[in-house]
Amino acid sequence: MSEDRRLAVLRAIVEDYVATHEPVGSRALVDRHHLNVSSATVRNDMAALEDEGFIAQPHTSAGRIPTDKGYRLFVDQLTEVRALSTPERRAIQNFLEGAFDLDEVVDRSVRLLAQLTRQVAVVQYPSLPRSSVRHVELVSLLPTRVMVVVIASTGRIEQRVVDFETPMSEDVLAKVRQRINACVQGLRMVDVADAIAGLPAEFAPLERSAVVALVASLMETVAGQREERVVISGAANLTRVPSDFPLTVQPVLEALEEHVVLLKLLGEVEASEQPTVRIGAENDVQQLSTASIVTSSYGGEGQAVGNLAVVGPTRMDYAANMASVRAVARYLGRMMDAQ
Amino acid sequence: MSEDRRLAVLRAIVEDYVATHEPVGSRALVDRHHLNVSSATVRNDMAALEDEGFIAQPHTSAGRIPTDKGYRLFVDQLTEVRALSTPERRAIQNFLEGAFDLDEVVDRSVRLLAQLTRQVAVVQYPSLPRSSVRHVELVSLLPTRVMVVVIASTGRIEQRVVDFETPMSEDVLAKVRQRINACVQGLRMVDVADAIAGLPAEFAPLERSAVVALVASLMETVAGQREERVVISGAANLTRVPSDFPLTVQPVLEALEEHVVLLKLLGEVEASEQPTVRIGAENDVQQLSTASIVTSSYGGEGQAVGNLAVVGPTRMDYAANMASVRAVARYLGRMMDAQ
DNA sequence: GTTGGCACTCAGGGACAACAAGTGCCAGCA
């Protein structure tokens, strides 16, 4: 019994099952793929594959479907991610290039990814701690209230309102603004806290408490556990094929609404050129144990600033989805650079 | 045959059907509500109600369910929106008050609304054209590239990148910044275009083209058809009761992903203290013809700056949802004032 | 190691009967 053929049989089963959504039997297999052996031989191979846990039978008289372990082996066999065709690439480029600002770039990316894969797409905003400072603006709202606006190199903008006990004059505010920018412009967010820690000491005791409050607020903003943000699109695709998630659309939708859960999912990827796949129960999130996730990081200049993902049924077209995820991640990274 | 009793019967049918999700028969009706008449009498009333189109039978041997027209009459009979209980109100307040910035306020509101109503909630960001300018910031990215950042009175921030043909010095940029803010600060967005139209003329011919580009970009930003933004939450609630949308979760989900559609839905409300209800086919959006929508506007000082809504099956608890929508709209309006 | 053959299993679907829920209508009553 050849090991190679067994792998070929597994691959054929996965391909057929992904295409037809029905358990595939030995007869259909030899008909559709030219395996050059009889159905009885394939049956023997299938029995072996089942013993090893790669495929399973819904019931005795049915064909086989791949298990999570089977998909895993299948995916690991995919030696290289297929490249998109030129027209596909051009479509992506055209679609993303019309965007004006970061919100629009992210929004278009997530929609595009959902459309390409016909699955649910998730895109994380460029992570604040992983980018650098372009500009800090202080806008006076009241004599005792200032809005701190941080503009990141990725185009992301964060704001926060600070109240003081003692009023601050426009002159002092201008000076603080100038000093802060001098200290932090171009710095990586993670280094900002150190850079401005000494600032309050430069100011007269009377002004110092307000400056301390400003600096503290700025530190909070850039530390930003809270500031990670994700966008999803294509939830309707979950219901496109009802059998995808037989009775389980709800837990999946619920998981997708929990941004904390999503961030955890996205966060588990190490930065890499290749998309990462997690299949079924490989996901730590219990609600997504019937789903598979294809993730990748993106960022300019080989520097990951965020992650993105596609979520779908374990029975998905892994090759195509990996290609789409990689393509969108690349274009997104390029947009970040361009900004 | 008393008209009052017929209305009471309709109300009882709606209430029972909303509660049980099953066609309600004459027998069950007299059992559960003390109507003080026999089931035969109720049957006569039901026949009349059916003639008038307020209720319908799924099939001959089944009970009655309300039609869209029936729900409409029921809703119109609700003379006043129930007030929320004090603990409910306190919960809302606590939930919303911890928010730091606008994004967080909107995010929390939409989640809260989804949780209160157990339906899909939609919240529109404060509309740019309906708010005023707090501050305009120009951040130099390159000598020929500036990021225009507009901060609105509602806390909303919009950005946009402008490229010039001729480089602009920091000095000129500072002057433009100062002049723009002098012209537009505190102005309503709709009046901004007029206020800055004359600005380029103040500058030397050499600088003028860049200033024109800046002014044009600013005008585009505040005109902002494109800039309306909505957030949704609670999509998982669509699948909570499978019978809510028998085979139709998909079109509803699709409609909810089309922000253009949502904005249209939200936009059709006239500003009013009372929530507006649109039932089933009353929605212009065909995909939502099996859904009902409860909308309201919100805004500080009686000035509407945005809208919000709850989307659910026609068979929803209208009284409760109207109360929740109104409550969240009020708190949201208050938050806008506070900013 | 591969193949054809054959007995076995089991989900799916049609036919049919019994049942339950609910209706419409009518004659009688206040």
Add this chain to the structure above:
DNA sequence: TGCTGGCACTTGTTGTCCCTGAGTGCCAAC
């Protein structure tokens, strides 16, 4: 005039039985 009890009728639901077809496992032969 309006309400009520009663009764025949309709129809979806449930359960049983049976048949069919797809697919398997295994064995003997090549």
